[in-house]
Amino acid sequence: MATSASIPGSWSENILEYFLRNNLIATEDGALITWYHAANCKAHLDEALKSPAHMIEADVLLPSDGSEHVQPIMAHPPETSSDLTLQEWLGAVLQSNKGIKLDFKSLAAVQPSMMLLENVKPQLKRPVWINADVLPGPDGTSRAVAAKPFIDTVTSFFPDVTFSLGWTTGWHPEKVNDGYSWTMVKEMEHICGELSQPVTFPVRAALVRQSSAQLLWLLSKSNRYSLTVWTGKNDDYSVEDLLYIRDHFDKRQVFYDILEPQNHEFKQAIGIKVNL
Template sequence: MTAAAGSPGSWSENVLEYFLRNNQITARDGAEITWYHAANHKARMKEALQSAVHMIEADVILPEDGSEHGQPIMAHPPEVSSDNTLQEWLAAVVKSNKGIKLDFKSLAAVEPSMMLLGNMKRYLKRPVWINADILPGPNGSGRVVDAKPFLDTVTSFFPDVTFSLGWTTGWHPQKVNEGYSWPMVKEMDDICSDLSQPVTFPVRAALVRQSCSQLLWLLEKSSRYSLTIWTGKEDNYAVEDLLCVRDLFDKSQVFYDILEPQSHEFKQAIGIKVNL
């Protein structure tokens, strides 16, 4: 089963279809897609734009102190300030051919951000992913973004966007970390089954191997679904965990937004050329 794809150039176009069409990857394999994470401040944004990555991820917040006249800025909590506004970020990224993923930690930033994206839509003929953690997950203590108003707000502006919908998670080196439970994946499917857009589920690499049965069940619920495996900076997990996922899941339904050195080791292990 392969992930559903929107029309060429639409925000719901499958990432693999888009980059294959532009001759930037060679196979319908999520492991070929490369990422730049937290491209928030201008220096990191410029580094991302000058790099060979396919997808740029950045975080959007609304300053609580009234700075920037209520304009969304690029920062990841607990940071509350930035040298980059979303408007400036979009103006720079639109000149590239890279896909984008915008991560929202609160509902307040969503509507003003969608308005800014609306001004750029005609120039952004590429995959656009809108991300939020909408459910509590394994060891999760962070605040979730209320799913219904988040989905309703984004969809009211852009019915053809790709959603990235996750769980809040934690990972503790000194204890056994539970994975994604059956109630967690079933609640996520309950929310997403009524959507028409593609949905990717960001899942934490250190928690995936113990959750394979649940995540396989989830992906089998719809051809619109995929996984994006991500890593926390301090997480301890083995490349073998990723290889296990690779063996069990359809290669077109799993993306790997992972940090070094595991990213390099993983790609070497599966025979994908690594650009240094």
């Protein structure tokens, strides 16, 4: 019996297969997938929908205003207010063919958000990724979201959704920054090895090169696994670091959510045309 993960046009369809089937990429290569990051207000969402980006990422939280019927909104801490609710955000994105990535910083917003997603499940018909940092990582100072209740809540609504499960991280320009340790990747495999759905691991670009042995080991544990390489606004890393990742990892298993100008330079270096 086919699962929804293998059905074309379902919210759990493989991201590369979906965009390839819709003639939006030419081959199964994670570097071809483009991202719009932090579409957390009406103006940015409108810009994202008009952009060439394949995937729209946004942050969901529950405002703590004491209201009994509070709705999930689109905002990234320390912001706690927004001109955009998740319900409005979904209504707009579902008019497009773009994929969805929702990022959660706390458990409180997860269940009400899954209820809203369930209400539009028949209209999803595009990749949906659900993200949280569930483990402490290199120099991470923010609080991780508890892995088990997060995963259990999401899977109670969407049993084969693609998870994006990461580590809290920090980066400091004035010191040597440690990468992802063996303890960190083994703890993540302990969590994800019991799952059956696809999992992508968001990893900080400036920390990947020194962690390549650990991350290659993690990806080797399952063909369900991938990496999503992301960057902090003030991180110091080079296009050569991105090319190192490109050369040492399977191109079907690595996605790049990279800020400019490195994104443009990286895509040029590997011969991918960038639509600005």
